[in-house]
Amino acid sequence: MARRIKVLQLHPDYNIKAHDFADLGEQIFRALPPARFETVNAFLRGRPTGDQPESRAERSIYFEFSDAQLKGMRIRAMWQLFRYCRSQRFDVVICNRFKPVNMMLMLNRWLKIPLCIGIAHGFGEYDRAYRRQQTARLVSPAWRFVGVSPAVRQYLLDCRCGFTERNTVAITNAIDIVQAEGLQLSRDEARSQLGLEPHVRLVGALGRLVPVKGHIHLIRAFAQIAGAHPDAQLAIIGAGREHDRLLREVELLGLQGRVHLLGFRENALRYVRAFDIWAMPSLAEGLGLALLEGMSGRLPVIASDVPAMLPLIQGAGGIAVAPADVEGLSRALDEYLSLSDEQLQMKGEQSYRYLTERHDIEVFRQQYLELIDSALSEVTL
Structure with a gap:
């Protein structure tokens, strides 16, 4: 032998x-x-x-x-x-x-x-x-x-x-798409476990709460469109040293009850289907596995056009925004939140097809x- x-x-x-x-x-x-x-x-x-x-x-x-x-x-x-x-x-x-x-x-x-x-x-x-x-x-x-x-x-x-x-x-x-999908809770169960309302439009983000992840720019962008979309909310899963700063920003912008800092969650991928839109406003990324995780939940994506992520965003039919561009992020959020449920779902299916074809x-x-x-x-x- x-x-x-x-x-x-x-x-x-x-x-x-x-x-x-x-x-x-x-x-x-x-x-x-x-x-x-x-x-x-x-x-x-x-x-x-x-x-x-x-x-x-x-x-x-x-x-x-x-x-x-x-x-x-x-x-x-x-x-x-x-x-x-x-x-x-x-x-x-x-x-x-x-x-x-x-x-x-x-x-x-x-x-x-x-x-x-x-x-x-x-x-x-x-x-x-x-x-x-x-x-x-x-x-x-x-x-x-x-x-x-x-x-x-x-x-x-x-x-x-x-x-x-x-x-x-x-x-x-x-990512192992079959395994990922098997872990994901249904929309209703995921929202229930996260303590989120069942009938709102929900923008989601996942990542460590550190400056390079760009969450503060996402919160500021959401503030600009919150009035035009009163049924929309933003939820961020993750923990880190930026938590207190982000919380102060939420309070300063008067977004209590509209923006949720959910903290660390074990096996966070389980909750991806709680969201309607997946956002990844990072200032830099080597690849950005969280972007692929959002696609596995059949979600339309908004993400920074850093070199490692731009081909993924384009392939998924998502919206690419310059890092730290609050105005660009707000326009992207407004564009997706203005779509019907059926149109958003079609966008999500497009990102899922790209994932299965290119990142198997x-x-x-x-x-x-x-x-x-x-x-x-x-x-x-």
Whole structure:
């Protein structure tokens, strides 16, 4: 019996969810046939507690490094990671986000793992000159790089630090549509559980309450059209440091009872069908999985025209608005809220068709399997 290909996937933090419909790492493991691949998932920080789930990988490793151990030279962390990888003799290491990529770039000078894959989830990781210089010095023929959208791939290429047309590809994130739909509550049940009125026009948004998500601009845009659409309300699912600022803005604009900050909700995708319109006013995104989640609920979309999201908005037939453009957002909200229920539903079905045609999870899995197979074919295991 042939030896199975041994694959390690390395993450900066423990981040396994009970449902993996949009979990990049878990979906990569789903792509690898167990008869051919032995899989290990590793986390630099954190571990599950209580009834939190573990990865679908055959084994999970928790290094539990502290923040201090992962700063600066990271000598202790680097040594532990080196010893572990040397003892396990992996054929493939998949690194998610900058820190694992950076650590493995340095370590693979000695480990000589045949294939390393670095996944970039957004922009800015290589903006610093010293990071570009270091990366350019360490990239070897063993490396392949993935941007989670064509825009992220182009960002990597533009850095000119070892990312090339040959070694850098785009594999656009996707979601398991069947699993996502199976989790979603009906419109009435979702509204009931969220404490929202059953017969209003509801604009929804989902995301951490941090400045880059642009929620304050959405609230201000909603204020401009609230008078013209008295049956409309806005609800935002998410928690974060912007909560108090957003709440003050709601009060300042006199939108109490019209704008709802719903806080963190476990498995927030369950509530997507509570909404009539899906809004994503981010100032920047690597891809914006929340946009795909809205499409899975058959919702028309309004979102910022940042490079990673613009092709998705256009493909879904949604409305693209410049980041932080309150006037543009208010016009988009007014346009959709002026449609009949039937017209809104047609717009939502258009976004759902686009999702199924262009972001199917089976295509995503196949692309990762083909990347690993093709890259390994160029080396001798």
